[in-house]
Amino acid sequence: MFELKGTEVNQSPPISDPVSPIESGTEPKLLLRALRGEVCARPPIWLMRQAGRYLPEYRATRKKAPSFLDFCYTPELAVQVTLQPIRRFGFDAAILFSDIMVVPHALGQKVWFEEGRGPRLDPVGSSGELGRLSMDSLNENLAPVYETVRGIRSELGPETALIGFAGAPWTVASYMVEGGGTREFAKVKTWAYGDPEGFQKLIDLLVDATTLYLESQIAAGVEVLQLFDSWAGALTAKGMRQWCLDPNAEIIRRIKVNYPGIPIILFPRGAGLMYRDIAAESGADAVAVDSTVPPAWVRDELQSRVAVQGNLDPILLVAGGEALRQSATEILETLGGGPFVFNLGSGIVPEADPEHVGELVELVQGWSA
Ligand code: CP3
Numbered sequence: 318m319f320e321l322k323g324t325e326v327n328q329s330p331p332i333s334d335p336v337s338p339i340e341s342g343t344e345p346k347l348l349l350r351a352l353r354g355e356v357c358a359r360p361p362i363w364l365m366r367q368a369g370r371y372l373p374e375y376r377a378t379r380k381k382a383p384s385f386l387d388f389c390y391t392p393e394l395a396v397q398v399t400l401q402p403i404r405r406f407g408f409d410a411a412i413l414f415s416d417i418m419v420v421p422h423a424l425g426q427k428v429w430f431e432e433g434r435g436p437r438l439d440p441v442g443s444s445g446e447l448g449r450l451s452m453d454s455l456n457e458n459l460a461p462v463y464e465t466v467r468g469i470r471s472e473l474g475p476e477t478a479l480i481g482f483a484g485a486p487w488t489v490a491s492y493m494v495e496g497g498g499t500r501e502f503a504k505v506k507t508w509a510y511g512d513p514e515g516f517q518k519l520i521d522l523l524v525d526a527t528t529l530y531l532e533s534q535i536a537a538g539v540e541v542l543q544l545f546d547s548w549a550g551a552l553t554a555k556g557m558r559q560w561c562l563d564p565n566a567e568i569i570r571r572i573k574v575n576y577p578g579i580p581i582i583l584f585p586r587g588a589g590l591m592y593r594d595i596a597a598e599s600g601a602d603a604v605a606v607d608s609t610v611p612p613a614w615v616r617d618e619l620q621s622r623v624a625v626q627g628n629l630d631p632i633l634l635v636a637g638g639e640a641l642r643q644s645a646t647e648i649l650e651t652l653g654g655g656p657f658v659f660n661l662g663s664g665i666v667p668e669a670d671p672e673h674v675g676e677l678v679e680l681v682q683g684w685s686a
Contacts, residue, residue, distance in 0.1 A: 345475050345476045346361075346409070346410075346475075346476055346477070346478040346540070347359075347360070347361035347409050347476070347478075348361040348363070348409050348410045348478040348480075348541060348658060349478055349540065349541070349580065351603075351624055351656050351657060351658050352541060352580035352582070352602050352603050352624050352656070352658070353580065353602075353624075353656075354602075354624060354656045355656060356654065356655060356656060356657075356686075357657075358685055358686065359653070359681065359682060359683075359684050359685050359686070360649070360652075360653055360657045360658060360659045360681065360684075361409035361410065361478075361658050361659065362408060362409055362658070362659040362660070362677075362678060362681040362682065363408045363409055363410040363411075363412065363480070363658070363660060364402075364408070364660055364661050364664075364665055364674070365412075365584075365660060365661055365663065365664040365665065366664030366665040367402040367406075367408060367412065367665060368398045368399055368401055368402050368412070368414050369664070369665055369667065370667035371634075371665055371666070371667050371668065371669040371670075371671060371674075372401055372402065372405070372671060373671075374398075374401045374405075375398050375401060378394055378397055378398050378401075379398075381394055382394055384429070384430065385416070385430035386416075386418075386419075386422065386428065386429065386430065389414070389415050389416050389419060389461075389462070390419075390461040390462070391461070392461055392464040392465040392468050393468075395413075395414045395415065395461075395462075395465040395468075396414075396465055396468035396469050396472065398414045399411050399412070399413060399414040399465070399469050400469065400472055400473075403473070403477055405671070405675075406674060406675055406678045407678065407682070408477070408678065409476070409477065409478065410477060410478040410479070410480050410541070411469060411473060411477055411478070411479050411480065412479075412480040412481075412482060412543070413462070413465065413466060413469065413479065413480065413481050413482060413534070413539065414465070415462050415465070415482075416436075417482075417483060417484030417488065417489055417492075417545055417547075418430075418436045418438075418484075418489075418492065419459060419462060420455075420483060420484065420489055420523070420526055420527060420530055421438060421450075421489060421492065421493050422458070423454070423455045423458035423459050423526075423530075424450040424451065424452065424455065424522070424526060425449060425450050425451055425454075426438055426439060426441065426449070426450060426493060427439035434497070434498075435497065435498050436492055436497055436498070437496060437497045438492055438493055438496050438497060439496065440493070440494055440495065440496035440504070441493050441494055441519070442494065442504070442508070443508065443512070443515065444512065444514075444515030444516070444518050444519070447518055447519060447522065450522060452522070452525060452526055452529070455526055455529060455530065456529065456530075456533055459530060459533065462534070463533055463534065463536075463537040464537075466479070466481065466534055466537035466538045466539055467537050467538055469538075470537075470538035478540050478541055479538060479539050479540050479541070480539060480540070480541045480542070480543055480582075481531060481534035481535065481539030481541070481542050481543075482542065482543045482544070482545060483527045483530050483531055483542075483544060483545070484527075484544075484545050484546075484547070485527070485544045485545060485546035485549075485561065485564065485565050485568075485583075485585075486520045486523035486524055486527060486560070486564040486565070486568075487520070487546055487548065487549065487552070487560040487561050487564065488545060488546050488547045488548045488549070489523055489527075490505060490516075490519055490520060490523060490560075491505045491548050491551070493519070494508060494519075502548070502551045506551075506556075509556070509560065513559075520560060520564050523564070524564050524567050524568055527544075527568055528568050528571045528572060531568070531572060532572060532575060532576065535572075535576050535579055539579075540579065541579065541580050541581075541582065542572070542579060542580070542581045542582065543581075543582040543583075543584060543605070544565055544568065544569075544581065544582070544583050544584065544601075545584050545586075546561050546565065546583070546584060546585040546586060546588075547584070547586050547663075548586070548587075549561045549585035549586055549587055549588050549591075550585075550586055550587015550588060550589065550607075551587070554590075554591060557585070557588060557591045557595075558591075558594070561585050561588070561591075561595070562585075562591070562594065562595055562598060562599060565583055565585070565595075565599055565601070566598060566599045566600050569581050569583070569599060569600040569601055570600055573600065580602040580603065580624075581600075581601050581602055581603075582601065582602065582603040582604070582605055582626055582658075583595065583599050583601035583603070583604055583605065584604075584605035584626075585604070586605075586607045586662075586663060587607055587609070588607075589609075589610075592604060592606060592610065592615075592618070592619060593618050593619065596618075596619045596622045596623045597622055601623060602623060602624060603623055603624035603625060603626050603656075603658065604619055604623050604624075604625055604626070605625075605626040605627055605628075605658075605660065606619070606625060606626070606627040606628045606662065607627065607628060607662040607663060608627070608628050608629065608630040608631075608661070608662025608663070609662070610627070610628060610662075612628065612647060612648050612651035612652055613651055615627070615628070615651075615652060616651055616652055616654075616655060620652065620655040620656065620657070621655075623656075624655075624656035624657065624658065625652060625655070625656070625657055625658070626657070626658040626659075626660045627648075627660050627661070627662050628648065628660070628661070628662040629644055629645055629648060629659075629660070629661050629662060629677075630644065630661070630662055631661045631662065631663055631664065631665055631666055631669065632666065633645075633673075634661075634665060634666075634669040634670065634673045634674055634677065635666065635668045635669055635670060635673070636673075637670055637672070637673040637676070641673060641676070641677065642676075642680065645659075645677055645680055645681065646680070646684075649681065649684050653684065653686050654686060659681045
């Protein structure tokens with residue numbers, strides 16, 4: 318299951334000049350090679366939310382913790398569920414099992430998860446309320462996550478990369494201000510438009526907290542980072558620059574000073590025409606694209622600047638069949654000739670069929686340019 322087929326790279330130079338402690342010729346982790354700009358004989362594959370309720374073994378382990386946050390903060394359980402999809406499918410990367418809501422929680426905000434409703438938070442409504450939040454105990458509160466990272470690293474084989482992650486400032490801020498998920502983003506946008514200086518203080522706090530959190534994940538053993546800006550698509554073009562591109566670029570700039578060899582994937586979901594500016598200006602090694610973006614556009618407009626990741630529609634893992642095979646093959650054939658990581662355009666849904674996931678992994682790992 319873990320055997321790598323055809324990892325030779327072609328001789329074209331990497332697109333950027335990545336600093337790496339390991340010579341690319343001997344690097345066994347396909348994900349690291351692709352993120353350094355190499356064109357692999359077949360692309361690496363992992364899937365956003367690959368550990369989750371679509372897996373019966375996840376549902377069984379999930380019952381052992383009283384709440385979802387306890388689950389995230391119990392290293393023994395978090396290590397186990399991180400490894401489940403690796404053992405079942407042989408993905409090329411594991412992603413730390415945690416949630417983007419641990420940062421507001423570690424800053425002192427009340428966070429809880431309601432069954433079927435997702436995250437709930439005691440909302441922060443204005444810059445006057447930012448005093449309730451503090452970075453002082455951030456790393457102490459997040460220590461169980463770092464312990465999880467160490468536990469996963471000790472169990473992973475030499476060809477499986479470990480990805481750490483955090484929510485991006487805008488996406489995390491939207492939950493912090495709305496008190497949960499939202500369709501309209503009315504409260505957070507009203508604050509951002511009405512009091513941009515005050516709102517910037519929240520974004521700046523999240524830039525600091527996210528940088529510390531991600532650097533601590535690297536110190537514990539993650540080899541790649543992904544920033545999830547799941548709600549970038551709710552912003553105007555100007556807003557996307559101010560609250561998505563600029564803060565993410567600042568986090569990436571700071572991390573690159575201390576850890577230049579750690580590749581960073583930025584996922585500004587729904588960025589539309591702004592994907593081009595984000596690929597050119599964020600400093601990310603790779604940009605993850607959602608399922609609405611045509612693969613040929615991704616190839617022509619993004620892939621000459623950065624590695625790209627995506628973008629199969631996650632519902633194809635519910636439907637399966639010819640539609641799944643056709644769409645996956647089109648993505649492979651369009652993007653497989655450049656630096657590319659196969660993934661979905663957003664997270665796996667609980668209704669996904671594990672059989673379909675297995676078929677997809679086989680198709681991608683059996684493909685060659
Ligand atoms: O990808 C992985 O396997 C790693 C784990 C991971 C989770 N959440 C576990 C989780 C990751 C990377 C996340 C990221 C995350 N969390 C995002 C960004 C990516 C995206 O999907 O847009 C967001 C917006 C959140 C916030 C969040 N957490 C929501 C909206 C929900 C509820 C949605 C749902 O499916 O119920 C969660 C809960 C959550 N996080 C679950 C999992 C496996 C399901 C809860 C459970 O098992 O009871």
